[in-house]
Amino acid sequence: MRDAPGFERFRDWLRRGYHGSMAYLQDREEAYQNPKSILSQTKTIVMLAIPYTPATSLRKRTTDADSSQSDETTPGGFGKVAAYASGEKDYHDVIHTRLKSLKKWVQENSSCSVARGVVDTAPILERDFAAAAGLGWIGKNTLLLRRDAGSYFFLAAILTDIIFEGSNQDTQPQVTATDHCGTCTACLDACPTQAFTQPRVLDATKCISYLTIEHRGSIDIELREKMGSWILGCDVCQQVCPWNRMAVSPSVPELAAIPMMQSIDLIELLQMTEEAFRSKYRETPLWRPKLRGMQRNAMISLANQNYRPAIEAIRPFLKSEDMILRETAIWAIERLVGFPG
Numbered sequence: 001m002r003d004a005p006g007f008e009r010f011r012d013w014l015r016r017g018y019h020g021s022m023a024y025l026q027d028r029e030e031a032y033q034n035p036k037s038i039l040s041q042t043k044t045i046v047m048l049a050i051p052y053t054p055a056t057s058l059r060k061r062t063t064d065a066d067s068s069q070s071d072e073t074t075p076g077g078f079g080k081v082a083a084y085a086s087g088e089k090d091y092h093d094v095i096h097t098r099l100k101s102l103k104k105w106v107q108e109n110s111s112c113s114v115a116r117g118v119v120d121t122a123p124i125l126e127r128d129f130a131a132a133a134g135l136g137w138i139g140k141n142t143l144l145l146r147r148d149a150g151s152y153f154f155l156a157a158i159l160t161d162i163i164f165e166g167s168n169q170d171t172q173p174q175v176t177a178t179d180h181c182g183t184c185t186a187c188l189d190a191c192p193t194q195a196f197t198q199p200r201v202l203d204a205t206k207c208i209s210y211l212t213i214e215h216r217g218s219i220d221i222e223l224r225e226k227m228g229s230w231i232l233g234c235d236v237c238q239q240v241c242p243w244n245r246m247a248v249s250p251s252v253p254e255l256a257a258i259p260m261m262q263s264i265d266l267i268e269l270l271q272m273t274e275e276a277f278r279s280k281y282r283e284t285p286l287w288r289p290k291l292r293g294m295q296r297n298a299m300i301s302l303a304n305q306n307y308r309p310a311i312e313a314i315r316p317f318l319k320s321e322d323m324i325l326r327e328t329a330i331w332a333i334e335r336l337v338g339f340p341g
Contacts, residue, residue, distance in 0.1 A: 001042045006128035007033050013201070020205040022214050031123035038124060039116045041161040046106075047126070047133040049144075050095060053257035054152040054247035055083040055235040074229050077310065078263040079301045082209065082233025083152060085285035086257035087250075093283065094254040095119045095156050103158060112162045119156040126155040137179045140199040141187035141237040147180060150244035154255075180243070187237035192226045208234035212297050213289055218324050221331065224300045231264060231297040232286055266298040270313040296328050303332035311336055 004010075010032055019025045031037035035045055074080050084091065099117025106112050118124060127144045131137055135155075136146040143151040181199075188196045195206035204210040208230050211219050219227075238244055250256050261284065272280075277291040286294055299317065302310040314336075317329035 001035055001045075003034050004032060004125045004128055005132050006125050010125060016203075018197075018201070018203045018205065020210060020215060021217070022204065022210075028123040032125055035124055035129075035159055038118060038122050039114065039159040039161075041114050042159045043161050043163050044159075045124075045129050045133075046158040046160065047130045047135055048156045048158070049130070049135055049146070049149070049153045050098075050156060050252060050255065051149060051153040051248050051250045052084055052091065052255040053086060053250055054150065054244060055239050074263055076305055077266055077302070077307050078229070079231030079266050079269075079298060080229050081231065081261055081264060081286075082235050083238075083257065084154070085232050086261040087255045087284075088258050088261070089254050089283050090285055090287070091154055091255060092119055092121065094252060095154060098252070099156060099158065106158065106160060106162070110162055112160050115158055115160040115162075117156065117158050119154065124157060126157060129157065130155050137181075138200060139187065139241065139243075140181050140185065141196070141241065142200055142202045143238065145180070145241070145243050146246075147243065148246055148248075150247035151238050151241060152244065152247045184242065186240040186242065190236050190240040192228060192234075192236060193223055208236075212293075213285075216293065216324075218327055219296070219300065224331070225304065227297075227300055227304060229301045229305055231266070231294065231301050232289070264298075266302050266307075267310060267313045269298045270295055270310070270317075292322060292325065296324060299325075299328045299332040303335040306336065308336055 011029065013019065014026050014029060035042045087094070096117065096119060099119065103115045103117050106115055120126075127138055127142075130144050136144045136149075139145040139151065141151075144153075144155065145151050146153075185199075188199065193206040193208060195203050195208075197203050204214075206223060208227050211223060211227065212230060212232050212234070264286075269277075272291060272295075274291055277294075278287075281287050289297070295317070299310075299314055302314065311333060314329050314332050317325050318333070320326045320329065
């Protein structure tokens with residue numbers, strides 16, 4: 001198995017610091033170079049695309065393809081959740097279960113002696129391998145795009161020691177899919193925080209998805225004001241992509257959106273105990289930022305909405321022992337009613 005296509009670009013991206021506080025990426029930098037770091041016997045990678053409910057199916061679509069603000073409506077006091085997180089379960093758990101079944105089938109129906117299924121958490125450059133496999137091309141918003149499905153799908157892989165007939169193990173994998181972005185810059189133009197430094201290069205430290213999920217500290221005030229009502233992830237660069245008019249519905253029931261996850265009651269979130277949060281969201285993507293991160297995001301969202309009924313729910317955080325929550329509460333109340341005395 002040859003080195004991963006795009007590894008040098010990934011290395012340069014890390015050198016520029018665009019990964020922000022995601023130290024786990026830099027800690028495992030060398031592991032991304034070759035899939036054998038995951039499975040030493042790897043000879044073939046089978047790439048999979050698994051659709052989830054498109055944001056265009058969750059919210060009212062606009063006729064203005066370049067608008068990042070008017071394509072959806074969210075009730076006051078509620079926060080927006082990215083489409084990928086709107087399913088009943090965390091997609092990692094759902095896909096891992098199916099990968100186990102697929103891996104078992106491969107082993108029972110081939111000469112395979114070893115295989116491993118991975119989704120998102122292993123050190124592998126999924127998009128580059130998926131493009132090399134012909135599943136699509138890497139768009140200007142850095143996501144893999146398909147002409148017949150847009151970008152609303154997860155990527156997963158099966159690593160195996162099988163050599164499939166017709167495969168060439170002596171050549172470097174190449175990104176072979178034709179680029180169909182053309183001169184379109186809708187995703188770059190619509191990004192609320194202008195997180196793309198150039199086409200196909202994302203500065204994650206400015207990305208709303210990074211800020212609401214991976215970043216654990218205080219969020220820069222200038223960026224807070226551009227986060228709108230997003231509290232977990234962001235779909236703007238996908239919503240405006242013309243190819244997402246072709247997005248398909250999920251074939252895996254657990255990845256279909258459910259009402260509870262499409263928008264979140266922020267007052268309820270602020271008033272939640274750790275136990276209540278665990279009970280309601282432990283098996284969902286909201287668990288990754290934990291209650292602390294979600295309450296930070298909720299206060300920012302409420303302030304951006306100018307949702308004054310939230311003041312009393314935010315006020316207790318002014319005395320929080322957590323510096324990040326306390327500082328965010330001060331900022332939010334200042335935005336809503338002026339600096340608290």
